[in-house]
Amino acid sequence: MRLGLATLVVGVATGLAVLLLVSILHVIEHVVWGHEEGPFLDGLAYPAVWWLPLVSVTAAGVIAGTGWYLVRRLGRRIASVEEGVAGTPMPWWETLVDTVLQVASVGLGASIGKEVAPRELSAMAGSKIVRWFGLDARWRRILIASAAGAGLAAVYNVPLGGALFAVEILLAQFSIGAAVTALSVSAIATLVARPLVPDESLYHVASVEVNASLIVAAIIIGPLMGLGATGFAATTKRLSGLRPTGWRLLVALPVVFAAVGAVGIVFPLILGNGRALATAGFDLSQPALLLLVLAVLKYVATSVSLGSGAIGGTLQPSVAIGAALGAAAAAGWAFIWPGADGTALAIVAAAAFLASNMRAPFTAIALIVGFTGTGFDLLVPIFLAVAGSLAASRLV
Numbered sequence: 001m002r003l004g005l006a007t008l009v010v011g012v013a014t015g016l017a018v019l020l021l022v023s024i025l026h027v028i029e030h031v032v033w034g035h036e037e038g039p040f041l042d043g044l045a046y047p048a049v050w051w052l053p054l055v056s057v058t059a060a061g062v063i064a065g066t067g068w069y070l071v072r073r074l075g076r077r078i079a080s081v082e083e084g085v086a087g088t089p090m091p092w093w094e095t096l097v098d099t100v101l102q103v104a105s106v107g108l109g110a111s112i113g114k115e116v117a118p119r120e121l122s123a124m125a126g127s128k129i130v131r132w133f134g135l136d137a138r139w140r141r142i143l144i145a146s147a148a149g150a151g152l153a154a155v156y157n158v159p160l161g162g163a164l165f166a167v168e169i170l171l172a173q174f175s176i177g178a179a180v181t182a183l184s185v186s187a188i189a190t191l192v193a194r195p196l197v198p199d200e201s202l203y204h205v206a207s208v209e210v211n212a213s214l215i216v217a218a219i220i221i222g223p224l225m226g227l228g229a230t231g232f233a234a235t236t237k238r239l240s241g242l243r244p245t246g247w248r249l250l251v252a253l254p255v256v257f258a259a260v261g262a263v264g265i266v267f268p269l270i271l272g273n274g275r276a277l278a279t280a281g282f283d284l285s286q287p288a289l290l291l292l293v294l295a296v297l298k299y300v301a302t303s304v305s306l307g308s309g310a311i312g313g314t315l316q317p318s319v320a321i322g323a324a325l326g327a328a329a330a331a332g333w334a335f336i337w338p339g340a341d342g343t344a345l346a347i348v349a350a351a352a353f354l355a356s357n358m359r360a361p362f363t364a365i366a367l368i369v370g371f372t373g374t375g376f377d378l379l380v381p382i383f384l385a386v387a388g389s390l391a392a393s394r395l396v
Helices: 002-033 052-074 081-086 092-107 116-132 137-156 159-171 176-192 212-241 247-266 275-283 288-307 315-336 342-358 361-372 379-394
Strands: none
Touching: 002 052, 002 092, 002 116, 002 137, 002 176, 052 092, 052 247, 081 116, 081 137, 081 159, 092 116, 116 137, 137 159, 137 176, 137 361, 159 176, 159 361, 212 288, 212 315, 212 342, 212 379, 247 288, 275 288, 275 315, 275 342, 288 315, 315 342, 315 361, 342 361, 342 379, 361 379
């Protein structure tokens, strides 16, 4: 009885946490970019005035740098989601400020993923709630992990992906109890967040067709995405470990963000968490050569942003990079073996890139299928590409 009630309360609390963060994101994007939900949520990032990316992203660096400096100087140490699942206390106000700064940065155009914030805030809320119910250490761990996964589920409307994230990545072991809890919390949180996160896929893609050309292209592109994603993961991990602290953070973050904003004047699709670039890839709306350039720029912009002291994720940036590379590859593959659907190959490449970056194939597949709403249509080429991607990543 206590476990069931705790599961319900954690799910509701997670949904409310996501509503808070999404509402902040929507307000910032509406005020800054002049769109109802912001160009990085609903469409392509083409600012109304040329200088806006420079001003906005620089402001993000100043605000976030000052905020993180003060939190680290005046507050308690912020525990990561993984530490919270392991039992490390997650301080409430420091975690709240940290997550708000993350989504504010994304709303202002910073080239980082927003998915860490809902996971972190949800895990913190879950860690407080499970103690109120007096659950044992095993169930506390399962519920905190489920809350973090549900934060991802609710912010992107991907309940299966969020539940798999909790079980495959955070718990790293399967049990019926963990699966039931993770699925329940993700479903509840997704329903609670429905007022601001509609019941539809993140990307609206055209219907796709699987044929022999696409299957062969998936087999070839998988290992290439694996190598690229492994390099991306290693680069972001290394640079994140070198984040400046103290007064250096107050200098490095604004300077790097200003540089990203300056590049964003010419290439606005690299701004934000990556949805704009991924949309361009899935829609095949940009020339192949430009997509290659944008993929490289997104890779660099996200890496240096995280290395300059920003806190954020690489999930949506990975989807964006993979989608752009896949769409560009489709243009070249058409000369070798015509017939492969370009949108389908972009989706397959995004899945392969994300799987190796996350080191979690099942979660990555569930997320990509949920993001694009393609259902079972592309599972065979996605499986082949993800398998090749993971195999190649093991060689690096």
